[in-house]
Amino acid sequence: MEYIEKxxxxxxxxxxxxxxxxxxxxxxxxxxxxxxxxxxxxxKINFAIERGVDLIGENRAGELLEKYDRxxxxxxxxxxxxxxQTNKVKYIIDKVxxxxxxxSLRLAExxxxxxxxxxxxxxxxxxxxxxxxxSKTGIPPGEAxxxxxxxxxxxxxxxxxxxxxxxxxxxxxxxxxxxxxEKMHEIFVDISSKKSDNIDMEILSMGxxxxxxxxxxxxxxxxxxxxxxxxxxxxx
Numbered sequence: 001m002e003y004i005e006k007x008x009x010x011x012x013x014x015x016x017x018x019x020x021x022x023x024x025x026x027x028x029x030x031x032x033x034x035x036x037x038x039x040x041x042x043x044k045i046n047f048a049i050e051r052g053v054d055l056i057g058e059n060r061a062g063e064l065l066e067k068y069d070r071x072x073x074x075x076x077x078x079x080x081x082x083x084x085q086t087n088k089v090k091y092i093i094d095k096v097x098x099x100x101x102x103x104s105l106r107l108a109e110x111x112x113x114x115x116x117x118x119x120x121x122x123x124x125x126x127x128x129x130x131x132x133x134x135s136k137t138g139i140p141p142g143e144a145x146x147x148x149x150x151x152x153x154x155x156x157x158x159x160x161x162x163x164x165x166x167x168x169x170x171x172x173x174x175x176x177x178x179x180x181x182e183k184m185h186e187i188f189v190d191i192s193s194k195k196s197d198n199i200d201m202e203i204l205s206m207g208x209x210x211x212x213x214x215x216x217x218x219x220x221x222x223x224x225x226x227x228x229x230x231x232x233x234x235x236x
Contacts, residue, residue: 001047007229008051011212015223018216031216034079034205036226038063042070044230049076057081057100057224061088068095081163081224083137086110098123100163100205103137108151115156123160125205126151128187130164130180131172138164144187145194152196161203162188163222169210177211181218188219 015031037045038059045056049072056071058064059082071078080092081100086107093114102108102124115122126148129138139147144162151159164184166177184206192201205222207215212223 001044003231004044004048004229005051007231008048008053011225011228014213015216018213022217030221032222034081034222034224035229036081036208036224037067037230038082038226040226040230042067046070046072048229055079055222058096059083061085061092064092064095089114093122094118094120098125098160100125101127101137102151103127103129103139105147105150108154108157112154112156121156121158123158124151125161125163125203126159128162128164128184130184130206131167133167133171136165141183141187145191148191148199149194149196152198154198157198159199159201161201161205162191163203163205165208166206166211166215174214178214178218181206181215181220185219 011033015033019031032055033053034055034057035048035053037056053076055077057079061084064080077097078095079098079100080096084099084101084107089110093111099111099122102111108124111122111124126144127138128141128144129136130141132140148159151157162184166172166180185204188201188204203222204220205224206220207223209225209228212225215223
């Protein structure tokens with residue numbers, strides 16, 4: 001599994017360079033690496049954790065449950081990053097630290113209900129479909145503020161920020177992706193400027209294996225990387 005350690009080193013160097021290029025906009029260590037662990041065996045996940053990965057993301061509720069007791073959870077924070085069905089919330093609500101992919105009021109209501117039953121306050125990110133792709137879930141950019149504001153009265157939720165997934169390279173040129181990341185950052189800043197209860201815009205999660213450096217250059221402070229860590233056979 002030494003290739004994982006090598007890949008992590010290279011990714012961290014790229015993150016550091018991207019942060020340095022942003023200059024005063026970032027402090028050292030301000031960008032967190034989230035290792036996407038869908039389809040990755042617990043042994044490889046634990047190896048990555050021992051090599052300093054402190055944040056992982058799972059896409060599927062069933063797979064998370066299968067792995068949960070085999071992951072070194074005392075050393076890592078777990079985010080749910082996939083499309084979450086309302087009937088799966090009850091299974092993962094007490095097993096994750098944050099849910100990154102909240103894309104409907106109905107899902108938010110279910111998370112709030114389940115969090116109340118467990119006596120916790122769950123951090124969430126509002127998922128924005130920044131590219132307007134029909135194949136992706138998420139709130140349209142023009143409705144982002146109203147959606148976030150609609151969540152302020154859910155007492156067992158804390159809106160911790162926004163997330164998005166840009167179109168893949170085969171569907172959009174680099175300049176287009178940069179513009180979408182810029183637009184996402186503008187939305188993030190705009191919502192951040194409008195203070196409200198239960199809304200604390202700390203996280204802008206965008207950028208994956210193929211575009212995380214571009215995302216950092218446009219303001220991301222969490223980047224989700226899977227294939228570039230765990231290998232070409234890893235599928236996001």
